[in-house]
Amino acid sequence: MEYALITGASRGIGKATAIRLASKGYGIVINYKTNDESAQATLNEIEMLGAKAELLKFDVSEESAIESALEKWESEHPDDYISVLVNNAGIRKDNLMIFMQNSEWHNVIDTTMNGFFYITRRLLKNMLTHRHGRIINITSLSGIKGMPGQTNYSAAKAALIGATKALAQEVAKRKVTVNAIAPGFIETDMTEDLDVAELKKLIPAGRFGKPDEVAALAEFLVSKEAEYINGQVIQVNGGLYT
Numbered sequence: 001m002e003y004a005l006i007t008g009a010s011r012g013i014g015k016a017t018a019i020r021l022a023s024k025g026y027g028i029v030i031n032y033k034t035n036d037e038s039a040q041a042t043l044n045e046i047e048m049l050g051a052k053a054e055l056l057k058f059d060v061s062e063e064s065a066i067e068s069a070l071e072k073w074e075s076e077h078p079d080d081y082i083s084v085l086v087n088n089a090g091i092r093k094d095n096l097m098i099f100m101q102n103s104e105w106h107n108v109i110d111t112t113m114n115g116f117f118y119i120t121r122r123l124l125k126n127m128l129t130h131r132h133g134r135i136i137n138i139t140s141l142s143g144i145k146g147m148p149g150q151t152n153y154s155a156a157k158a159a160l161i162g163a164t165k166a167l168a169q170e171v172a173k174r175k176v177t178v179n180a181i182a183p184g185f186i187e188t189d190m191t192e193d194l195d196v197a198e199l200k201k202l203i204p205a206g207r208f209g210k211p212d213e214v215a216a217l218a219e220f221l222v223s224k225e226a227e228y229i230n231g232q233v234i235q236v237n238g239g240l241y242t
Contacts, residue, residue: 184237
């Protein structure tokens with residue numbers, strides 16, 4: 001059976017993507033860090049669809065935790081493999097750079113980039129062996145245009161874009177694609193602290209996006225129809241920045 005592993009899948013874009021891919025017949029591996037209740041709710045929703053899902057709790061910034069969790073999963077699924085990876089986990093620690101603490105820098109960078117590197121490297125071998133795989137990296141508008149107060153977040157997401165483009169060229173011959181989705185302002189808990197009313201005025205569509213609108217693109221990128229789309233960064237932002 002082919003599985004899709006979505007990091008940070010207990011809520012928001014990750015949850016919406018997990019549900020979308022479950023509806024397409026993938027077994028779903030729901031990664032999360034701390035929120036057991038939300039992760040279980042995601043699992044329940046997927047199982048109500050009649051699909052298969054399981055929880056895999058680990059911190060994407062910690063190599064040893066990743067290795068331990070994935071080794072255990074593979075030992076329990078000797079005839080299965082993870083053919084889809086959605087690197088979605090990310091955190092914000094906004095601050096002006098002059099006031100930014102070392103921890104605010106490292107925590108944001110480590111979650112996005114260490115998570116991408118450790119997990120993708122770990123799963124890539126099976127994808128290349130099977131000559132089939134889909135890797136989707138959830139980056140951000142912040143990584144394309146930069147956002148004041150988000151030097152750390154912009155740096156992490158811009159780095160993920162560069163990694164996407166490089167890796168896509170390395171693995172294309174083995175029928176593995178690597179693409180990035182760059183959402184703008186999406187209605188998730190990560191944007192709850194923002195001034196929504198003011199920001200809506202900047203968006204041509206006049207609203208924030210919904211997690212499922214990002215997940216719909218992820219669903220297409222893992223499909224057979226998208227196998228010639230590789231190394232791309234696709235924005236979902238209501239026309240805010242083109």
